[in-house]
Amino acid sequence: MFFKKISLEERVIKSKNSNDELNTLISDFKPFIASVVQKKVGKYLEYGVDDELSVGLSAFMEAVNSFDVKKGTFLSFSRLVINARVIDFLRKKSKLRTISIDEDSQDENELSTVLNKKSMEKYTLENEEDSVKLEVIEYASLLKNWNIGFNELVRISPKKDTLRQEYKNAAKVIIDNDNILDELMRTKRLPIGEIEKILKIHRKKLERGRIYIIAIVLAILNGLSYLDICKGDGGR
Amino acid sequence: MKAIIMEINKKYCIVMTEDGQFLKHRISGGSVEIGDGIIIEEKNNEFSLANYKKTWIRGLAVGFAVLVVLVVGSVFSYRFLKQYLPISSAPTVAAAKISEENLADKEVEKNLQSVPQEDSAERPLGESAAAEDNAETFQQSPLFEKVLLLKKENVLTEEHINGILFSYQVLSTEQKVLQVKIENRNDSLKFEGSILLEMMLEDGSITRQVMIELPGFNPGYIKEEKIGIENGETNFKLVVYGEFN
Numbered sequence A: 001m002f003f004k005k006i007s008l009e010e011r012v013i014k015s016k017n018s019n020d021e022l023n024t025l026i027s028d029f030k031p032f033i034a035s036v037v038q039k040k041v042g043k044y045l046e047y048g049v050d051d052e053l054s055v056g057l058s059a060f061m062e063a064v065n066s067f068d069v070k071k072g073t074f075l076s077f078s079r080l081v082i083n084a085r086v087i088d089f090l091r092k093k094s095k096l097r098t099i100s101i102d103e104d105s106q107d108e109n110e111l112s113t114v115l116n117k118k119s120m121e122k123y124t125l126e127n128e129e130d131s132v133k134l135e136v137i138e139y140a141s142l143l144k145n146w147n148i149g150f151n152e153l154v155r156i157s158p159k160k161d162t163l164r165q166e167y168k169n170a171a172k173v174i175i176d177n178d179n180i181l182d183e184l185m186r187t188k189r190l191p192i193g194e195i196e197k198i199l200k201i202h203r204k205k206l207e208r209g210r211i212y213i214i215a216i217v218l219a220i221l222n223g224l225s226y227l228d229i230c231k232g233d234g235g236r
Numbered sequence B: 001m002k003a004i005i006m007e008i009n010k011k012y013c014i015v016m017t018e019d020g021q022f023l024k025h026r027i028s029g030g031s032v033e034i035g036d037g038i039i040i041e042e043k044n045n046e047f048s049l050a051n052y053k054k055t056w057i058r059g060l061a062v063g064f065a066v067l068v069v070l071v072v073g074s075v076f077s078y079r080f081l082k083q084y085l086p087i088s089s090a091p092t093v094a095a096a097k098i099s100e101e102n103l104a105d106k107e108v109e110k111n112l113q114s115v116p117q118e119d120s121a122e123r124p125l126g127e128s129a130a131a132e133d134n135a136e137t138f139q140q141s142p143l144f145e146k147v148l149l150l151k152k153e154n155v156l157t158e159e160h161i162n163g164i165l166f167s168y169q170v171l172s173t174e175q176k177v178l179q180v181k182i183e184n185r186n187d188s189l190k191f192e193g194s195i196l197l198e199m200m201l202e203d204g205s206i207t208r209q210v211m212i213e214l215p216g217f218n219p220g221y222i223k224e225e226k227i228g229i230e231n232g233e234t235n236f237k238l239v240v241y242g243e244f245n
Helices: A008-017 A019-041 A051-066 A074-095 A101-122 A128-145 A150-156 A161-176 A178-187 A192-199 A203-208 A210-221 B044-082 B093-114 B117-122 B125-133 B135-139
Strands: B002-008 B013-017 B022-025 B037-039 B144-149 B157-161 B164-172 B176-184 B191-201 B206-217 B222-228 B233-244
Touching (some): A008 A019, A008 A051, A008 A074, A019 A051, A019 A128, A051 A074, A128 A150, A128 A210, A128 B002, A150 A210, A150 B022, A161 A178, A161 A192, A161 A203, A161 A210, A178 A210, A192 A203, A203 A210, B002 B022, B144 B157, B164 B233, B176 B191, B176 B206, B206 B222, B206 B233
Antiparallel strands (some): B002 B013, B002 B037, B013 B022, B144 B233, B157 B164, B164 B176, B191 B233
């Protein structure tokens, strides 16, 4: 109703023909790409500083171009391609010091062929973990559209269970009430007066938790299955 | 408690717990991926313990601060009040000193009696005459008595006597000089009386007396005197006679 949810695979197909879409996709997946490469390398990396991330980005673009929707999910496939390219890069980097270029390139080609083959075989497997990862990436992208950062959420996230529950209830009220939800999405402002009437929560309390409530609403709408609150709701 | 990695930073990750709390968690980048599930310790107990300790430390700090303020405040307020209280109502160390001085005075009187009359010609004319002329004043009970040192040079020392500020310093020129300044700092009270300076040797014996008359010493009046310090004089007794009206 409010989110015409497009699957990742559909976005990838679109990205093949549209540079804008590709750029948006890369922008949304940058943290994911970084985390995959970091986990492979085993240290924190920064864009613009570490070459491994450039390799990761080009691997992601390669995954977009070579993705076939009939064979499975994009996330698993892209991770395999990124991992394979990063391994290529690391091996190349370490061998450059000792082995001649011809020998190295031959090895690299063999390795790439093997890994690509492996990637194509593996990416068909659906993974439950991947769906959570995808949800998180999409959630982060959604919050970004609302100018909400995770650091801000850490700062304003209520520490008390009771208060958190009150804000969750407020989020549920918004989700259940189409008019309030419509106004929120249209104006990007929380209709505090309306919620106050329904929940009998003090206006100031609602104002303090405004960002957190919006974040919960977006999580529910995005169907972030990890959250208890989303379970059984299924999002929209 | 289960949590999910939402964002990875250099020294910490931001996680979302299953109950919807966003937290910073110390995991170095490179060991986890976005979307990974991890188990984090519930910080409720830890936090309460920390809070408990914090509360105690804070309470102790506040208590200590209050104690310091009370002690310092009482010391300063006592000193402040002391200068405005009549000497008779403030039995202090100064009073004990005065009683000692009285004994010394008696000895001095004895000495004076034993000194031949011719010696009086050697004294400065003004000093001895003033002392004798104010014999009646000596009979009155003094408002203030205190023995003050002449050892420190060029150091201004102040004494507050019921609104009269008596300040003095030893000037080291060719001959040592005692410079005194008397100021009536009362708003409306006029002082009628005199100030007697008894110059003393180190053993407490009085060498001479200098009387400074302050008749009709109105508020704001200032009087300055310079008295030469003779050999061996190391301190002097300040005696204030008179009344305020």
